[in-house]
Amino acid sequence: MYAFESYHRPQSLTDAVALLAANPFARPMAGGTDILVRLREGHKDYADIVDIHGLPELEGMSADRGELRIGSGTTFAALMTSSLATRLAPMLIEAAGWVAGPQIRNTATIGGNICNGSACADSAAPLLVLNAHLDLIGPEGQRLIPLRGFHLGPGRVERRPGEILRSVRIKSEQDQGLGTAYVKYSMRQAMDIATIGCGAGVRLRDDQSNGIVDELRLAFTVAAPTPVRCPTAEAAARGLPLSQAVKAVAEALDQDVSPRTSWRAAGDFRMHIIRTLAERMIRTAAKRFASSAANHQEARTC
Amino acid sequence: MSIGQPVTRLDAEAKVTGRARYTEDLLPAGVLSAVYIRGSVAHGRVLDMDLSAALALPGVEAVFTHADVPRLLYAPAGHPFSLDPDHADVADRLLLTGHVRFHGDEIGVVVARDELTAQRAASLVAVSYEELPVLTDPREAMAEEAFAIHPGGNIVKQDGFSVGGDVDALLAQADVVVEGEYQTPVTQHCHMEPVVAHAYMEDMERITVVTSTQIPHICRRVVGQALGLDWSRVRIVKPYVGGGFGAKQDVLLEPMVAFLAWKLGRPVRMALTREESMITRTRHAMRIRGRAGFARDGRLLAMNMDAVSNTGAYASHGHSVVSAGGGKLCSMYPHAAVRFHAATVYTNLPIAGAMRGYGSPQIIFACECLLDEAAKALDMDPLDLRRINAGRPGDVNPRSGKPIETHGLADCLRLGRERFGWDERRAAAQITQAAPEIRRGVGVACFSFNSGVYPVGVEISGIRLTLNQDGCVTLQAGATEIGQGADTVFAQMAAAVLDLPVTSLRVVSTQDTDVTPFDPGAFASRQTYVVGPAVKAASLELRARILNHAALMTGYPASALDLKAGSLVATRQPARVFMSLKELALDAYYHKNRGGQLTAERSVKTRSNAPSFGCTFVEVEVDIPLCRVRVTDMLNVHDCGVVINPITAKGQAQGGMAMAIGWALYEELLVDPRSGRVRNNNLLDYKMPTFLDLPDLDVAFVQTAEPSGGFGNKSLGEPPLLSPAPAIRSAVWNATGVKADFIPLTPKALFPLFRDAGLLEGAR
Numbered sequence A: 001m002y003a004f005e006s007y008h009r010p011q012s013l014t015d016a017v018a019l020l021a022a023n024p025f026a027r028p029m030a031g032g033t034d035i036l037v038r039l040r041e042g043h044k045d046y047a048d049i050v051d052i053h054g055l056p057e058l059e060g061m062s063a064d065r066g067e068l069r070i071g072s073g074t075t076f077a078a079l080m081t082s083s084l085a086t087r088l089a090p091m092l093i094e095a096a097g098w099v100a101g102p103q104i105r106n107t108a109t110i111g112g113n114i115c116n117g118s119a120c121a122d123s124a125a126p127l128l129v130l131n132a133h134l135d136l137i138g139p140e141g142q143r144l145i146p147l148r149g150f151h152l153g154p155g156r157v158e159r160r161p162g163e164i165l166r167s168v169r170i171k172s173e174q175d176q177g178l179g180t181a182y183v184k185y186s187m188r189q190a191m192d193i194a195t196i197g198c199g200a201g202v203r204l205r206d207d208q209s210n211g212i213v214d215e216l217r218l219a220f221t222v223a224a225p226t227p228v229r230c231p232t233a234e235a236a237a238r239g240l241p242l243s244q245a246v247k248a249v250a251e252a253l254d255q256d257v258s259p260r261t262s263w264r265a266a267g268d269f270r271m272h273i274i275r276t277l278a279e280r281m282i283r284t285a286a287k288r289f290a291s292s293a294a295n296h297q298e299a300r301t302c
Numbered sequence B: 001m002s003i004g005q006p007v008t009r010l011d012a013e014a015k016v017t018g019r020a021r022y023t024e025d026l027l028p029a030g031v032l033s034a035v036y037i038r039g040s041v042a043h044g045r046v047l048d049m050d051l052s053a054a055l056a057l058p059g060v061e062a063v064f065t066h067a068d069v070p071r072l073l074y075a076p077a078g079h080p081f082s083l084d085p086d087h088a089d090v091a092d093r094l095l096l097t098g099h100v101r102f103h104g105d106e107i108g109v110v111v112a113r114d115e116l117t118a119q120r121a122a123s124l125v126a127v128s129y130e131e132l133p134v135l136t137d138p139r140e141a142m143a144e145e146a147f148a149i150h151p152g153g154n155i156v157k158q159d160g161f162s163v164g165g166d167v168d169a170l171l172a173q174a175d176v177v178v179e180g181e182y183q184t185p186v187t188q189h190c191h192m193e194p195v196v197a198h199a200y201m202e203d204m205e206r207i208t209v210v211t212s213t214q215i216p217h218i219c220r221r222v223v224g225q226a227l228g229l230d231w232s233r234v235r236i237v238k239p240y241v242g243g244g245f246g247a248k249q250d251v252l253l254e255p256m257v258a259f260l261a262w263k264l265g266r267p268v269r270m271a272l273t274r275e276e277s278m279i280t281r282t283r284h285a286m287r288i289r290g291r292a293g294f295a296r297d298g299r300l301l302a303m304n305m306d307a308v309s310n311t312g313a314y315a316s317h318g319h320s321v322v323s324a325g326g327g328k329l330c331s332m333y334p335h336a337a338v339r340f341h342a343a344t345v346y347t348n349l350p351i352a353g354a355m356r357g358y359g360s361p362q363i364i365f366a367c368e369c370l371l372d373e374a375a376k377a378l379d380m381d382p383l384d385l386r387r388i389n390a391g392r393p394g395d396v397n398p399r400s401g402k403p404i405e406t407h408g409l410a411d412c413l414r415l416g417r418e419r420f421g422w423d424e425r426r427a428a429a430q431i432t433q434a435a436p437e438i439r440r441g442v443g444v445a446c447f448s449f450n451s452g453v454y455p456v457g458v459e460i461s462g463i464r465l466t467l468n469q470d471g472c473v474t475l476q477a478g479a480t481e482i483g484q485g486a487d488t489v490f491a492q493m494a495a496a497v498l499d500l501p502v503t504s505l506r507v508v509s510t511q512d513t514d515v516t517p518f519d520p521g522a523f524a525s526r527q528t529y530v531v532g533p534a535v536k537a538a539s540l541e542l543r544a545r546i547l548n549h550a551a552l553m554t555g556y557p558a559s560a561l562d563l564k565a566g567s568l569v570a571t572r573q574p575a576r577v578f579m580s581l582k583e584l585a586l587d588a589y590y591h592k593n594r595g596g597q598l599t600a601e602r603s604v605k606t607r608s609n610a611p612s613f614g615c616t617f618v619e620v621e622v623d624i625p626l627c628r629v630r631v632t633d634m635l636n637v638h639d640c641g642v643v644i645n646p647i648t649a650k651g652q653a654q655g656g657m658a659m660a661i662g663w664a665l666y667e668e669l670l671v672d673p674r675s676g677r678v679r680n681n682n683l684l685d686y687k688m689p690t691f692l693d694l695p696d697l698d699v700a701f702v703q704t705a706e707p708s709g710g711f712g713n714k715s716l717g718e719p720p721l722l723s724p725a726p727a728i729r730s731a732v733w734n735a736t737g738v739k740a741d742f743i744p745l746t747p748k749a750l751f752p753l754f755r756d757a758g759l760l761e762g763a764r
């Protein structure tokens, strides 16, 4: 039993925005996998529901000139079985496989994962690395903003009153010229929240796995109050051979993350895991870059 | 012959299709919901409870507090009643308390038209407390000057035994003496179905409680005791149960729902949330100090153990748990002298009670850690050290003084060595043990257990068989199906004696204390062992009645007749069929001048208790920089006597092994020592492993033929859980050179050990 105060099920996105605008306490609910947990705990903030689950405007995936558009209502299960998404954003698919278990993935949406504002959202690290954009629609119209900066603090995002996330936009990994990797470090291999999540995107200058780092993008979940990119570490790596870059990242990372000590894990332990994962993900991403570059080369020569 | 056949569980299809009905599927019309008001301090006295806001909430029917309940202290532990008052369980509970002894203790109860309303009302009750010192560490609680959590002080009981020789003298003579101090965590059963019950009255006298319990007959007695009612005024109905693992070998909600139904005259249900279930019963955390002396050739001469068991706020099973763990140890290495001392201590933690293994997992963990210390000191293969010390058939158990008729431990070790490839894996693992990142290690550990509670408690089991008109036989057992497959093996046993196909047996899975024969229930891995003789006796009796009726029908003497494959045949010429069992049954029921309903009911007391044995072989992979242990392969080998059903036996073993991996690597209920509050009483923060965290679990059996078991069988319920944890801990030591004297070996606990051992320097 849930303590709903009000529940609306609009038939269109326009109606949904209007309903949200009409009641400042109302919240959109997509899969409900975050909201219902909180309602069960008796949270008053989630008692007025505008159910956007299944709204056609929020469904589906498409690609336009190398840009992938993912409807916010897309479930993780749908993402994982989409050949389009697998081709254009393999990093996001790798992360989707870490979300909960099959039952939750059948229900949980990418839009909910981002708008929930949690520091441990599994889609956050890949979307930050891939410089994803968010397409929001609200009473004042539509806007397209970068995901970076959208997270304000634990459970807080830069979503204006009445706004609904319509889609997530990502330029294909290939067009961005990146090898990528994501791993979630959690106590269990399924049905768990990350202790630390780490995603890396790497471009090397001379297409070799031990080549010079041309660009590094590194993102973490649970390493700070919000999911974060690591500008200091990224800058430190630029222009260095991979093995030196990895060391430089390890030293610079302190500047970018602020893991906390809690009963769940001590800060020094988290920091150790952050450094270890960074090294492993950078190496994996570099290897993938090199092998995809090699494949690309081959494809071009024949 | 149905014994040893891979019979599919009788309830498998009903359960996977959702047809099986559990307690909450059976709610009576008009049922009210009740929710506890729980103490929000770990230790204190309730000074005042303001109920006005709760009572004013529309839909609230009643609120009761500690002032409203019977002043009858009762003992909820699911033990058979003891005629010896010195052996009675500790009666330290009231239905509701004004002295809060753990964070979440039950100080009141709200009854409302629905659960949400009851929860809201409970949250509206303002309570003021006189706060008392919070004791979470048993060492503090045992101190002379410690605040007494109960009037009799904080030590529930302490005692011990010394058997098999003079331990001090043997330790003094030993070539090698090893010692250690080991710690195990508070864990929780995590049964799928939470704690639920409801009660109603159909007349002015008697109360029916429908409940998810392992122990319906014990439950009836305890509800009677708690409410001061004649026991037969209480009727307990136990439908299908979604797991218990010992948590439901305790009387939990039943007295409360009975009390509420009685007070209000209306049906009342309670269903604890997962969060509440997780602080309702737990596994005892223990701290165990041990010393063991060995001869140079590896013979274990003597072992001394001193255990402190943290039972939390109320005794529940209390001292029985640690004491059973010590007692069941002695048949494993029976040539050694053993001295065992244990204290059970109250603290302000949630109540520890029965949980699969019942003290043995902790004691065996310490024992097997000591053996690994010795293997190191003696520079011996830990498997060889165990082989040397394993008992043999005919050895006398120094604790019971009885010969051990079937002792398959040495054979289990031999079989496991081959099947697991111990020697090859051990050698292969060694090559990885200097690697900076990924290392492998192997471990082995043994266990012994019992097959019931005799002679500590009575072993009594009742079976009723009824021949139906269609020739099928209905079986009623007092022993309970709680997911372990008991009904199926009972049917197999009866089918074997009656020479009927298992499909001709109809097992009544529900126990109803008004009609079900007496048996205390599912615990102590007892049921297959002690029900076996009762099934056998009842089946033989029914068979005799059937043959007698066949004699009436055919005019031949019963001795000339036999029941074969569902037909009545001539003993000398089994091919000569007189009639089917169905034809006989119709005659017995409906012939106007002869016969009657053919039934047989037997209640049998078992006066033996066969120890069972086994061992675990395990390989782990340790990711050193990530401080993470993964079990890559695990084999359990069991001597549980004759395997009645190989599929369900394997499933039982795998379930126990999985649970043990949780205990060794993942699970612990964490308590804030200052507030006494449990931090992770939910399945997100309590890290019970998932399928992806478990390896393939291999199981093998060494089948001995136990003469005291009805069908040659011994226990298998709890044993699979007993030996994996020390084997895993040993494998981690083998892989990394880091020896942990505690479980669970979580990454955050291994991190400081790995760092201090210099293992993380390569990874900076």
Ligand SMILES: Cc1cc2nc3c(=O)[nH]c(=O)nc-3n(C[C@H](O)[C@H](O)[C@H](O)COP(=O)(O)OP(=O)(O)OC[C@H]3O[C@@H](n4cnc5c(N)ncnc54)[C@H](O)[C@@H]3O)c2cc1C
Residues within 6 Å of the ligand: A027, A028, A029, A030, A031, A032, A033, A034, A035, A036, A037, A052, A072, A073, A098, A099, A100, A101, A104, A107, A108, A109, A110, A111, A112, A113, A114, A115, A116, A120, A121, A122, A123, A159, A163, A164, A165, A166, A191, A192, A193, A194
């Ligand atoms: C058992 C379990 C396991 C889980 N495991 C994981 C895990 O491993 N990794 C992980 O990252 N998460 C996990 N989660 C959390 C959750 O499933 C995800 O965050 C999920 O993606 C949320 O999506 P939803 O559609 O269910 O969101 P909802 O619960 O419907 O909504 C979540 C929040 O987002 C807002 N919202 C939803 N959609 C929109 C929209 N289109 N526009 C604006 N606001 C919107 C809602 O108002 C709400 O505040 C788990 C949850 C459960 C219950």
